[in-house]
Amino acid sequence: xxxxxxxxxxxxxxxxxxxxxxxxxxxxxxxxxxxxxxxxxxxxxxxxxxxxxxxxxxxxxxxxxxxxxxxxxxxxxxxxxxxxxxxxxxxxxxxxxxxxxxxxxxxxxxxxxxxxxxxxxxxxxxxxxxxxxxxxxxxxxxxxxxxxxxxxxxxxxxxxxxxxxxxxxxxxxxxxxxxxxxxxxxxxxxxxxxxxxxxxxxxxxxxxxxxxxxxxxxxxxxxxxxxxxxxxxxxxxxxxxxxxxxxxxxxxx
Amino acid sequence: xxxxxxxxxxxxxxxxxxxxxxxxxxxxxxxxxxxxxxxxxxxxxxxxxxxxxxxxxxxxxxxxxxxxxxxxxxxxxxxxxxxxxxxxxxxxxxxxxxxxxxxxxxxxxxxxxxxxxxxxxxxxxxxxxxxxxxxxxxxxxxxxxxxxxxxxxxxxxxxxxxxxxxxxxxxxxxxxxxxxxxxxxxxxxxxxxxxxxxxxxxxxxxxxxxxxxxxxxxxxxxxxxxxxxxxxxxxxxxxxxxxxxxxxxxxxxxxxxxxxxxxxxxxxxxxxxxxxxxxxxxxxxxxxxxxxxxxxxxxxxxxxxxxxxxxxxxxxxxxxxxxxxxxxxxxxxxxxxxxxxxxxxxxxxxxxxxxxxxxxxxxxxxxxxxxxxxxxxxxxxxxxxxxxxxxxxxxxxxxxxxxxxxxxxxxxxxxxxxxxxxxxxxxxxxxxxxxxxxxxxxxxxxxxxxxxxxxxxxxxxxxxx
Numbered sequence: 001x002x003x004x005x006x007x008x009x010x011x012x013x014x015x016x017x018x019x020x021x022x023x024x025x026x027x028x029x030x031x032x033x034x035x036x037x038x039x040x041x042x043x044x045x046x047x048x049x050x051x052x053x054x055x056x057x058x059x060x061x062x063x064x065x066x067x068x069x070x071x072x073x074x075x076x077x078x079x080x081x082x083x084x085x086x087x088x089x090x091x092x093x094x095x096x097x098x099x100x101x102x103x104x105x106x107x108x109x110x111x112x113x114x115x116x117x118x119x120x121x122x123x124x125x126x127x128x129x130x131x132x133x134x135x136x137x138x139x140x141x142x143x144x145x146x147x148x149x150x151x152x153x154x155x156x157x158x159x160x161x162x163x164x165x166x167x168x169x170x171x172x173x174x175x176x177x178x179x180x181x182x183x184x185x186x187x188x189x190x191x192x193x194x195x196x197x198x199x200x201x202x203x204x205x206x207x208x209x210x211x212x213x214x215x216x217x218x219x220x221x222x223x224x225x226x227x228x229x230x231x232x233x234x235x236x237x238x239x240x241x242x243x244x245x246x247x248x249x250x251x252x253x
Numbered sequence: 254x255x256x257x258x259x260x261x262x263x264x265x266x267x268x269x270x271x272x273x274x275x276x277x278x279x280x281x282x283x284x285x286x287x288x289x290x291x292x293x294x295x296x297x298x299x300x301x302x303x304x305x306x307x308x309x310x311x312x313x314x315x316x317x318x319x320x321x322x323x324x325x326x327x328x329x330x331x332x333x334x335x336x337x338x339x340x341x342x343x344x345x346x347x348x349x350x351x352x353x354x355x356x357x358x359x360x361x362x363x364x365x366x367x368x369x370x371x372x373x374x375x376x377x378x379x380x381x382x383x384x385x386x387x388x389x390x391x392x393x394x395x396x397x398x399x400x401x402x403x404x405x406x407x408x409x410x411x412x413x414x415x416x417x418x419x420x421x422x423x424x425x426x427x428x429x430x431x432x433x434x435x436x437x438x439x440x441x442x443x444x445x446x447x448x449x450x451x452x453x454x455x456x457x458x459x460x461x462x463x464x465x466x467x468x469x470x471x472x473x474x475x476x477x478x479x480x481x482x483x484x485x486x487x488x489x490x491x492x493x494x495x496x497x498x499x500x501x502x503x504x505x506x507x508x509x510x511x512x513x514x515x516x517x518x519x520x521x522x523x524x525x526x527x528x529x530x531x532x533x534x535x536x537x538x539x540x541x542x543x544x545x546x547x548x549x550x551x552x553x554x555x556x557x558x559x560x561x562x563x564x565x566x567x568x569x570x571x572x573x574x575x576x577x578x579x580x581x582x583x584x585x586x587x588x589x590x591x592x593x594x595x596x597x598x599x600x601x602x603x604x605x606x607x608x609x610x611x612x613x614x615x616x617x618x619x620x621x622x623x624x625x626x627x628x629x630x631x632x633x634x635x636x637x638x639x640x641x642x643x644x645x646x647x648x649x650x651x652x653x654x655x656x657x658x659x660x661x662x663x664x665x666x667x668x669x670x671x672x673x674x675x676x677x678x679x680x681x682x683x684x685x686x687x688x689x690x691x692x693x694x695x696x697x698x699x700x701x702x703x704x705x706x707x708x709x710x711x712x713x714x715x716x717x718x
Contacts, residue, residue: 001277001279001316001321001705001708001709002277003276003277003649003672003673003709004274004276004277004315004582004583004584004643004672004673005643005648005649005673007649007673009708009709031649031650031653032649032653032673032675034675034676087321087708135322136303136321136322137279137280137281137303137321137322137323138279138280138321138322138705179269179280180280181269181278181279181280181321182280218646221581221643221644221649222581222644223580223581
């Protein structure tokens with residue numbers, strides 16, 4: 001069960017090798033989370049994360065390898081994870097793929113891959129997770145979105161538009177789940193220094209996986225629906241959303 | 254499916270349930286069976302559901318009376334009160350009868366409830382399941398010591414249990430948090446009183462040592478004792494507080510206008526807190542200001558006559574005081590330690606001050622000997638109960654540290670208040686869990702009885718999938 005401070009007893013992570021997911025799990029385990037099931041793309045790295053969490057005191061299992069471009073397979077992955085885990089208090093949806101917009105925007109296959117990994121797979125999986133939560137009468141999901149999804153920009157639109165789909169889907173799924181005991185929290189980090197962004201120039205208000213994880217933990221405690229990380233980005237993007245399109249398009253970002 | 258009983262199904266019986274602390278809501282099918290037979294029928298059918306638990310008036314602070322995805326049987330319609338035996342004070346009551354109703358019924362004939370927790374708004378079933386204690390614990394023990402028989406519906410049938418008949422089952426159910434079955438009826442022994450009034454000594458003490466010594470002293474002289482602690486006071490004033498010690502007033506001491514109200518029950522009218530108390534209203538400063546005022550308004554006064562409702566249940570005048578903590582809710586942390594570890598009381602106050610965590614209510618009391626119940630909370634020594642709004646960032650870590658300290662000195666945390674204890678530390682605090690589980694295997698071999706609390710603490714293994 002999720003305790004009064006939002007700490008879950010058991011966690012399932014999709015995309016378990018993501019730096020943010022990893023930092024989040026470290027913090028949850030330090031707060032008392034016992035059972036963790038990891039799944040993701042790379043078995044070797046999942047085992048590594050599991051070993052780290054076991055050192056922290058959790059019963060961590062690296063459960064499943066899956067390919068997030070296989071959208072049809074999402075339901076089976078969710079079902080087998082729940083079958084193994086039993087009752088799940090928190091699902092962390094950290095599946096995602098950052099796209100090199102300049103390189104890939106004219107490659108339909110790459111666009112399809114971005115839509116699959118950043119939107120279709122996680123949305124399909126969340127739809128199935130929601131059914132399990134309804135059945136359990138409880139459960140919470142953290143969905144890693146991005147500020148780039150709040151207003152999609154030209155320089156990053158292949159990634160941003162797919163994430164925008166996921167962001168909208170997750171927030172509306174949260175509304176649909178009202179009164180069921182289940183809920184979804186959307187996390188919108190700014191630029192995060194992580195393995196996903198190595199070599200990219202950092203804009204202002206950039207942050208770290210651990211800082212995002214701290215904000216997520218706080219959001220869980222406060223029953224937040226949307227968490228901005230750092231929190232200042234909320235004000236920045238509220239302003240940016242008001243800009244007329246012609247000005248937005250000409251911004252150097 | 255309907256049987257001869259009204260099993261209490263409704264068109265839409267799914268409801269979000271949470272405890273008095275208003276945290277951790279989960280969804281369950283909530284049913285209101287009207288008879289023991291209907292309870293049995295639900296237990297019989299519950300095998301395929303994700304667990305079943307009884308619920309009374311929802312005064313457990315945490316997740317004891319909820320069962321996500323399963324069935325929750327509200328006992329409110331098991332509300333019969335039998336005649337009170339004029340000599341022994343024994344009365345047969347339905348599990349859904351509140352202590353409030355039992356008290357009102359009894360008081361007219363000069364009977365008082367044997368043990369009263371800080372609120373009258375708990376059911377007899379809940380009082381047994383949590384083995385509640387009151388201000389007279391040092392003298393009279395907890396609630397189940399005044400129960401001579403219970404009728405328990407379990408997945409393996411109906412059991413009659415008591416201190417003589419099937420004592421293992423009886424004592425496992427005393428403080429067993431509903432996990433041995435659904436109490437449908439109980440035989441409770443009431444206490445003879447001459448009036449509804451209390452003779453109360455109030456003493457103000459400027460520090461924790463003085464307060465604790467005074468509690469030790471008054472316990473030999475008075476049936477009831479309790480202390481309110483000002484958790485905002487620091488330094489030399491750490492743990493200052495107000496001690497109330499009282500006894501039922503004999504009829505001849507109730508004079509004047511009060512004589513006409515000799516056996517008058519508590520007022521039925523209650524006030525409600527408006528639902529929109531802003532979150533910032535409760536902070537260390539406002540709590541400290543309230544504490545200062547409360548401390549100052551209570552000078553030492555010996556032998557004052559007070560109505561029992563003000564003495565036992567001051568918070569019952571506000572029907573829903575728990576909403577003042579806003580949407581995040583609050584936790585109550587109540588622990589007990591033996592006499593040798595009384596220093597844990599001031600240390601706890603210091604720890605919470607360091608965590609910048611306001612304590613909105615703190616109650617200190619000395620326990621007498623505990624019950625034989627393997628999960629019953631009270632143990633000889635000290636108990637401190639603290640209301641803590643959710644919010645201060647350091648609070649979760651501080652409480653986890655406290656859990657470890659309490660467990661390491663052989664103390665324990667009260668399950669009826671708990672919403673957050675971990676499995677390992679729970680096992681250290683309740684070393685007789687194996688005895689309890691043996692009884693559970695006897696009456697519920699398939700693990701039908703379950704609650705969110707039981708799942709969290711690993712008392713029942715998750716059979717949902």
